[in-house]
Amino acid sequence: MKFGKRLKKQIDDTIPEWKDKFLSYKDLKKLVRFISAAHPSTKAEAQFVELLNSEIEKFNSFFIEQEEEFIIRQRELQDRIEKLGERFEPSDAEYAAEMAQTRKDIVNFHGEMVLLINYSNVNYTGLAKILKKYDKRTGRLLRLPFIEIVLKQPFFTTELISKLVKKCETMMDPIFSLASAVEDQAETKEMDSAAIAEPSIFKNTVAALVTMQELRKGSSTYGHFSLPPLNLPEFDFLQSPSLPSPIPIQ
Amino acid sequence: MSSQSILTVKDINPPDTRSHSCQTSVPSPFHNLFKSQYKTSLSDDNSLSSTNKPSSTKTENLSSKTHDKPILAEREIPISHVSHPSFSDLIFSRSSTFCTSLYSSSSTSPEPCKYMSNLPFLPHPSPSPKSLQPQQKSSIFSEDGTSSEMAAEEEQSDDDVKDFLNLNGGDASDASFHGGNCAKNSLAMSEQMEFQILSEQLGIAITDNEESPRLDDIYEVAQQETSLEVSPGCHQPKSGAVEETKEPVVKVQLSTTRSASSSTGSANSANNKPRLRWTLELHERFVEAVNKLDGCEKATPKGVLKLMNVEGLTIYHVKSHLQKYRLAKHLPETKEDKKASSSSSSSSSEDKKPLLVNNGNDNGKKGNLQVTEALRMQIEVQKQLHEQLEIQRQLQLRIEEHARYLQKILEEQQKTSDSLASSIKITSTPTEIQSQSQLPETPSQLQSQLIEDNEVTKVNKKHSLGDSDNDCELPKEDNKRQRLEADELNQEKN
Numbered sequence: 001m002k003f004g005k006r007l008k009k010q011i012d013d014t015i016p017e018w019k020d021k022f023l024s025y026k027d028l029k030k031l032v033r034f035i036s037a038a039h040p041s042t043k044a045e046a047q048f049v050e051l052l053n054s055e056i057e058k059f060n061s062f063f064i065e066q067e068e069e070f071i072i073r074q075r076e077l078q079d080r081i082e083k084l085g086e087r088f089e090p091s092d093a094e095y096a097a098e099m100a101q102t103r104k105d106i107v108n109f110h111g112e113m114v115l116l117i118n119y120s121n122v123n124y125t126g127l128a129k130i131l132k133k134y135d136k137r138t139g140r141l142l143r144l145p146f147i148e149i150v151l152k153q154p155f156f157t158t159e160l161i162s163k164l165v166k167k168c169e170t171m172m173d174p175i176f177s178l179a180s181a182v183e184d185q186a187e188t189k190e191m192d193s194a195a196i197a198e199p200s201i202f203k204n205t206v207a208a209l210v211t212m213q214e215l216r217k218g219s220s221t222y223g224h225f226s227l228p229p230l231n232l233p234e235f236d237f238l239q240s241p242s243l244p245s246p247i248p249i250q
Numbered sequence: 251m252s253s254q255s256i257l258t259v260k261d262i263n264p265p266d267t268r269s270h271s272c273q274t275s276v277p278s279p280f281h282n283l284f285k286s287q288y289k290t291s292l293s294d295d296n297s298l299s300s301t302n303k304p305s306s307t308k309t310e311n312l313s314s315k316t317h318d319k320p321i322l323a324e325r326e327i328p329i330s331h332v333s334h335p336s337f338s339d340l341i342f343s344r345s346s347t348f349c350t351s352l353y354s355s356s357s358t359s360p361e362p363c364k365y366m367s368n369l370p371f372l373p374h375p376s377p378s379p380k381s382l383q384p385q386q387k388s389s390i391f392s393e394d395g396t397s398s399e400m401a402a403e404e405e406q407s408d409d410d411v412k413d414f415l416n417l418n419g420g421d422a423s424d425a426s427f428h429g430g431n432c433a434k435n436s437l438a439m440s441e442q443m444e445f446q447i448l449s450e451q452l453g454i455a456i457t458d459n460e461e462s463p464r465l466d467d468i469y470e471v472a473q474q475e476t477s478l479e480v481s482p483g484c485h486q487p488k489s490g491a492v493e494e495t496k497e498p499v500v501k502v503q504l505s506t507t508r509s510a511s512s513s514t515g516s517a518n519s520a521n522n523k524p525r526l527r528w529t530l531e532l533h534e535r536f537v538e539a540v541n542k543l544d545g546c547e548k549a550t551p552k553g554v555l556k557l558m559n560v561e562g563l564t565i566y567h568v569k570s571h572l573q574k575y576r577l578a579k580h581l582p583e584t585k586e587d588k589k590a591s592s593s594s595s596s597s598s599s600e601d602k603k604p605l606l607v608n609n610g611n612d613n614g615k616k617g618n619l620q621v622t623e624a625l626r627m628q629i630e631v632q633k634q635l636h637e638q639l640e641i642q643r644q645l646q647l648r649i650e651e652h653a654r655y656l657q658k659i660l661e662e663q664q665k666t667s668d669s670l671a672s673s674i675k676i677t678s679t680p681t682e683i684q685s686q687s688q689l690p691e692t693p694s695q696l697q698s699q700l701i702e703d704n705e706v707t708k709v710n711k712k713h714s715l716g717d718s719d720n721d722c723e724l725p726k727e728d729n730k731r732q733r734l735e736a737d738e739l740n741q742e743k744n
Binding site for chain 1: 528537
């Protein structure tokens with residue numbers, strides 16, 4: 001149930017609109033349990049596969065929609081940044097405000113895209129696990145061929161989003177280097193929640209990282225087909241008490 | 251059959267470039283799919299650039315594609331060497347419109363070449379349902395009719411097309427589709443993936459109901475493949491399923507210069523909307539078209555569609571995309587308005603991001619330094635997550651590859667031991683045993699261990715994930731062949 005719990009936690013922390021788009025891991029697990037181990041009928045298998053297919057369809061449509069929106073937004077952000085330089089003088093107050101807003105938007109945008117990739121990965125992991133359970137329970141060999149199909153699905157082929165993320169990072173560099181120049185004059189006040197651009201995104205990102213690390217730390221079924229343990233660089237916030245579970249960073 | 255195909259291919263090699271290029275354009279919608287699947291050496295952007303320019307990457311693509319293609323590769327090796335060079339010469343001498351009209355996708359060099367070589371090697375089709383054929387014919391010829399260029403050379407090209415299509419041993423006009431159908435009709439679990447690829451590549455023309463039948467057909471096929479082949483125990487008649495479902499998942503490729511778009515297909519769904527996967531290039535064209543039409547407000551979907559001039563793109567795609575585009579445009583504007591009126595943002599912020607941040611003016615006073623620092627930290631975390639996700643994804647892919655390989659080995663070994671047992675009973679000659687137990691191209695070390703130990707797992711343990719590279723470097727054709735054999739064996743056992 002560990003994965004199920006972690007998945008649930010990720011879903012709780014995720015962007016609200018995404019909550020029902022994740023894998024129905026629990027339901028699938030129930031289905032597998034109900035399938036008789038002694039006599040795995042083709043009907044049961046067909047039902048299982050049908051459910052899997054509908055899940056995959058759900059992922060695909062959501063993913064493709066999001067991808068489309070990200071493409072649009074990325075372009076718009078790019079245009080906005082270009083225009084930013086043209087519209088204002090660097091010393092303008094309005095410029096600073098625009099800059100700040102743009103920075104936040106970029107960071108949010110970047111975060112959302114990364115979370116989409118995470119979404120894809122989490123769902124893939126869930127599918128792989130459930131297929132493994134099915135194979136184990138029924139002795140059938142569904143996992144290998146099915147996972148081949150999954151590997152080709154749009155929701156798993158995240159190359160475009162990755163590319164957008166990298167583009168975003170390139171866009172960010174000049175923005176943030178400019179920022180440091182402007183900041184020197186800024187008055188310093190207490191850091192408030194406004195400082196972090198988008199708490200839910202940030203929170204979800206951290207949760208995702210933490211989950212990844214935990215999932216890969218080792219389990220009873222850890223074997224040669226499992227992913228190696230995850231080594232993250234030291235992040236203070238990962239150990240901060242505000243997080244649900246303190247993770248020892250290896 | 252294959253020899254016949256070989257001859258026919260050779261016969262056709264000389265020039266009608268158009269027919270060849272038509273044929274070759276078929277796989278292009280799926281180029282990206284396979285690219286991502288098989289991790290070709292091509293980059294996303296460059297691989298499908300400019301259908302009209304034969305590029306040096308073409309042959310590179312050809313070789314990589316040939317290398318990647320599972321079943322086909324093994325069968326088409328003799329021909330592929332023959333045909334590729336000539337095909338690559340031929341491919342881009344024609345404009346893409348003809349090709350796109352026929353196959354509703356852009357013709358880009360690598361895929362056509364690959365396709366060309368693949369087509370002759372489709373497994374001989376079992377008789378496809380008659381009901382499909384008229385549809386196929388109509389879709390093919392309707393497309394033929396739409397191309398003005400086609401009209402000019404119709405006579406000659408028709409013959410050539412027919413000749414070419416005859417490669418598959420099917421009816422003249424149906425042959426390529428036929429082959430594709432037959433690809434779909436393949437029942438063996440072991441060959442599902444390969445044939446799925448095939449059918450996707452071929453982009454079978456099935457429906458006649460959709461606005462853009464060509465593209466829809468392609469995706470319907472792919473969709474069928476995904477859904478049908480998933481269930482191992484159910485050998486649904488593919489043709490029947492194909493006829494039923496009219497909900498294609500669409501993948502559009504640009505018809506002219508830009509690099510192509512992305513992957514297709516999802517599992518069978520109740521969704522009636524044709525699904526399109528937008529790419530950067532496609533969006534770029536969209537934006538250009540919109541700008542030409544004086545902005546997103548004034549632009550109409552129809553106008554944009556016409557200006558974009560992308561084969562297979564429907565007005566629905568453009569409509570929904572335009573809607574999203576307008577939304578994205580308006581949000582920054584409303585944000586600016588809010589700032590001007592210095593009201594905090596709430597409802598007008600983007601749907602997906604409830605912004606807690608005060609408007610920019612406040613931030614200017616509040617401590618840009620801290621804000622920026624916090625943002626930097628956030629970015630760092632996000633970058634980390636991204637990096638880890640990428641790594642994880644690569645690992646997952648390799649794990650699956652590894653698993654596939656091991657499965658093959660296991661089954662080969664079983665087969666070996668079976669034949670060994672039987673040959674001992676029959677007291678066969680030593681050579682027979684040797685040939686049967688021989689696994690060409692597997693690492694000899696692994697091989698000997700398998701035969702000695704009779705335990706695949708022990709062998710596995712000697713390979714950590716880090717070593718999986720060695721396994722992955724095995725010639726893919728042989729991997730696939732072994733996998734096929736193993737899967738067949740597996741099928742028998744099951």
